[in-house]
Amino acid sequence: MIPAAFDYTKAASVEDAVTALAAAGDDGKVLAGGQSLLPMLRLRLAAPAMLVDLGGLAELRGVHDDGDALRIGAMTTHDEVMRDPLVHEHAPLIAQAAETVGDRQIRHLGTFGGSLAHADPAGDLPGVALALDAVMSVVGPSGVRDVPASDFFVDYFTTALGPGDVLVSVRVPKLTGWSTHYEKFHQLAQSWSVVGVAAAVRRSNGSIAEARVALTNMGVTPVRARGVEEALTGAPATADAVADAAARALEGASPLTDGTASAEYRTQLAPVLTRRAVMAAGGV
Amino acid sequence: MTVTEQRPSGEVGRDRRRKEDARLITGRTSWTDNLSLPGMLHLAILRSPMAHARITGIDVTAARGAPGVVDVFTGPDIADLQGAMPCIWPVTEDTVLPVYPPLALDEVRHAGEPVAVVAARDRASALDALELIEVGYEPLPVVLDMEAALADGAPLVHEAAGTNRCYTWILDSAQAGTGGDVARAEAEAEVVVRRRFIQQRLIPAFMEPRSTVVDPTGDQITMWSSTQVPHVLRILLSLGTGMPEHKIRVIAPDVGGGFGGKLEVTPEEFIAFAAARRLHKPVKFTESRSEAMLSAHHGRDQVQDITVTARRDGTVTGMSAKLLANMGGYLGIIAPGIPILGAFMYGGIYKFPAYRFECTGVFTTTTKTDAYRGAGRPEATFALERIMDELAAELDMDPLELRRRNWIDSSEFPFTTAAGLTYDSGDYAAATARATELFGYDALRQEQAARRASGDPVQLGIGVSTYTEMCGLAPSRVLGQLRYAAGGWESAAVRVLPTGKVEVVTGTSPHGQGHETAWSQIVADQLGVGFDDVEVLHGDTRTSHKGLDTYGSRSLAVGGIALVNACQRVVEKALPVAAHLLEADPADLEFAEGAFRVKGAPGAATKTMADCAFAVFQSHDLPDGVESTLDADATYDPENFSYPHGTHLCAVEVDTETGMVKVRSYVAVDDVGRVINPLIVEGQVHGGVAQGIAQALFEEARYDEDGNLTTGTFVEYTIPSSADLPDIVTDRTETPAPGHPLGAKGVGEAGTIASTPAVVNAVVDALRPMGVTDVRMPCTPERVWSTIVAARAAGGEGR
Structure with a gap:
């Protein structure tokens, strides 16, 4: 269909975008890649009065080496992220998850920052950002601030971003000596996760020294599976030990029933997928 | 002058890339929506958000004053112009044919029913103005479940009809003199297997949404429409509105798919036709994808109670099918006849001596149903091939062996079935032999046994579908006997x-x-x-x-x-x-x-x-x-239908921890008679198999308890892409259609008809040791998993 009428401005700078968004208040909306926003506009499920387009801001695109971390520009597309050599070297989990987003056309338009800011519980990248302890760099009316992933995802489709805020980049600590895996469960290649599990594992002498696990779509926000991480730390790198640890995947999770799946089914999936994700990440 | 020209070497039988x-x-072609006429107005349709309600008032004042708007009208405004939607296949003398106004007059009977129309200078203005129309609705009870709809005292979809029963149509081989009596067969049977199968509602989801342009010039009207049936449309526009046929020209330019979904003559076409006559201007209506999902007719939606009776040696002695078929809120053009097209196919390729079929059409407050690729035959073939597998399990017999013991031998053609059809030709053994060879049937059975023995969490299932179908609709004489209003x-x-x-x-x-x-x-x-x-x-x-x-x-x-x-x-x-x-x-x-x-x-x-x-x-x-x-x-005008057939085999891996079904291999050996263009046939089989797999595993149109369609976009109505489908191995046997100068039988629907039971049989086969005897379609991961859980709770064997 055709969206309801709206005003549009193409930001010439981040400051420009912040000013326009602050002026629009709750009626303003950032347009990044548009892959979630435009369908909502076309179905007239959303009708913001002002769209502020970040598409012209080259400084928000690209992946940069920041010493002990990568800095991924918020407007970097999924396709760029999944092909980026720095991402492959230091954060392959992101590349793997980005490759599962939507379809080819969506990956060429949809952005890394857009997915995080949209905060769809079924989106894959929020869980990955949480597992990797990513930090969001936000520019707002009161200046620049950093928001860790653990504070960024607040509620169902809700983040710590306020009306005048723009997510400009994401700082992802490099993981050296870790191996990772994203286990996405969905029936159709182009559909969202029913449940997803992001896992990072550091092995040492046949046991698991450290692990980070986050779950997609096991609550209104991505969930860090601290119980699983605790159980894995120091555990032998065996199938049985991983299965035992994965059984704690539901701690802290509060899965919803929606049109895709029941909470009961998600409860069945989470430990199974966690086991598979950790085994794949840890080479068990 | 002597011209010698070499004849092109045999075009028929040659792979030709399609010239179109x-x-x-x-x-870059004449899709209807590509067409723009001088002065053309754009229509937008306000649709009911209620499944069943009385319209208490419509206020179009604000919409009339909106920018770009030329006219806003409701059903009563065009009552003398709009005519009524036709149903041309009342299958019985007493089929209930409710009045079906293109634009609602005073009551709506499904969510998405057209209620008011805006005509504006551009499409965006028309859509914006829709939001300014105020409609008062007095809710009426929704009617969703077919069995509940038939119960005494059920709320009625059409009060005037006094019933939600549209018709009951019966074919009994004992009464027709074409075979024995199923009751007697059941009384004498050594084995009786009964199952209830649910044919879920599907959405045809053609690629090009429907579009129509109407151009009134003088006393003539030209309609372009994205339709499968321009000739039928012309006649029915004339009969439905009273406009003389010779003043109407209908053009179906290039049309982007249909699958039966554009066989309909639609309210939107009638509304656009009336709008052009009312406004004396060319008008265009192009639906959005959401409107297509909501209001273009749906397919399938049957409940099938199937009973098969047999001897212990596997000889089937009788087959009976008792159906409820959901018509929706109104009757589509041939909706009552869709299950009847299936009625003749419940015997498939087998020599069943006794047969009974009974179908009751039911009105509900949902979008109407009508033809969808295969139209009645996929439903019949599914029920038949599923119950053959269930009978094989009951007899502890290989499903292929059970089929061999019952199928018609190639020497027995022409063969008249208990349903009264005379099959022209076929060689079921040849197609099956080729399919099992390509599939590696025996090796897969061995792998299945090994996985069962080791308790592998990923189980292997093998599904069989040996089908036939009736193509070449249709001998006019037969259509007349079936009360169809046109010829074939x-x-x-x-x-x-x-x-x-x-x-x-x-x-x-x-x-x-x-x-x-x-x-x-x-x-x-x-x-x-x-x-x-x-x-x-x-x-x-x-x-x-x-x-x-x-x-x-x-x-x-x-x-x-x-x-x-x-x-x-x-x-x-x-x-x-x-x-x-x-x-x-x-x-x-x-x-x-x-x-x-x-x-x-x-x-x-x-x-x-x-x-x-x-x-x-x-x-x-x-x-x-x-x-x-x-x-x-x-x-x-054909003397008989033609009867393509074939054997489809499917292997699935079922992850018993998640319920995920993965189609591992798929073999389709079809006999569609002589082939004009093998490349086109191959494409038809691939597309058909994809659509059949989609019914088995992926697609379902669902309504909530208030009668709202909850699968109104491609996010919820999950159509598989090539990434979700297996490589399909195809081959053909070729039994020419006798009496046909080309020997061709037809292939447009065969893949869809054959594939759905092959896939579901494979899923059930994988899980049978756990006590599973059926999985409702679509076999989504959650449904498969919950079926496993239920079977375990009921004390099934296995892990």
């Missing part, structure tokens, strides 16, 4: 142009099938002209005034014969001309390898069709009585 594809794929013949006309090029006019109406290519191949061989020298014209009632359009795998099986007959008439007309040019006696000539020559005189002079065409064009020197044209036309 370049324009279809690039979209088809027409073709061949025009030979002065330069020897050929225009073919067909009464079929392709919407993606590749008729232009296949018809060109046929004509090339028949007339000895080049493939590229043939142009196929279709879909415009002014160039092709007679025809019955495209559905039911009929275009080649029926229209192809009309085409061959027309070509033969051209050859007959050219014969005296060629004889004259060759200075020979017509009786001494033959038309062979694309040219006329004196029989038994190899190397003698020849005359081609082009020579004859130019000679009649000049007409300087023709024998007395020879017409100045070679043009000819023909109609053809």
